[in-house]
Amino acid sequence: MKTISVVAAVIIRTASDGTKQVFATQRGYGEYKDWWEFPGGKIEAGESPEAALAREIREELATEISVGDYIDTIEYDYPAFHLSMRCYECSILSGKLELLEHENAKWLTCESLRSVKWLPADVIILDKVATFLRSKNS
Secondary structure (H helix, E strand, O other): OOEEEEEEEEEEEEOOOOOEEEEEEEEOOOOOOOOEEOOEEEOOOOOOHHHHHHHHHHHHHOEEEEEEEEEEEEEEEOOOOEEEEEEEEEEEEEEOOOOOOEEEEEEEOOOOHHHOOEOHHHHOOHHHHHHHHHHHHO
16 A cells, blocks of 8 residues: 655644634545645655645645644555655744635634544544643643
């Protein structure tokens, strides 16, 4: 089974009411159309995971991000391939998160994190993201 190595941005912001929120995007194509994911994409040859993530967010969302702390690597077997997904905490430097490839997006709080239908690999990181959102609140 082939392995696809990708990076994912866990983009966090503080809302006007002080709650922490994470950015989620909805796929507009493919077998998992309409499922939700953390934005990101494939690492190209010779690219560091951090550089790949900054490039992917620039390409998909017309936004410059700061790639922060490494959170975890998710290993997941889809029917056609093995996914290895490196997840990083990110913040927005500039841009408005324009949806160039996704059909929808939303900011989710710790309480609403599981209100969307996440891709199977992304579900695995949700507990860590929820902990992140709670711990960053204090």
